[in-house]
Amino acid sequence: xxxxFDLANHTERIVDExxxxxxxxxxxxxxxxxxxxxxxxxxxxxxxxxxxxxxxxLDAAGQLVLxxxxxxxLHVPSIKYS
Numbered sequence: 001x002x003x004x005f006d007l008a009n010h011t012e013r014i015v016d017e018x019x020x021x022x023x024x025x026x027x028x029x030x031x032x033x034x035x036x037x038x039x040x041x042x043x044x045x046x047x048x049x050x051x052x053x054x055x056x057x058l059d060a061a062g063q064l065v066l067x068x069x070x071x072x073x074l075h076v077p078s079i080k081y082s
Contacts, residue, residue: 002060003028007070009052019060029066032057036068 003022007014022028036055050070057066 003065004058004060005032006056006058008054008056025065028057032066032068036070 001022002019004016004019006016020031022031032055048071053070055066055068055070056064057068059065
């Protein structure tokens with residue numbers, strides 16, 4: 001299924017025109033959390049610039065599936081492969 005990642009705050013919206021494919025909502029949640037965590041690791045002092053912004057994940061029908069507050073630190077456990 002295709003999902004779209006829009007960035008929004010109380011006055012603006014940046015619409016994702018391309019979207020991504022995910023095999024399930026659980027897979028989508030993991031991929032989204034890992035991507036946001038990576039951004040936050042790359043800019044550890046940048047949370048202030050994201051205050052008031054959220055990542056809204058919508059399905060192909062435009063239904064809201066997931067919302068992540070980008071102004072808050074997201075904690076994702078490390079994945080270890082053996």
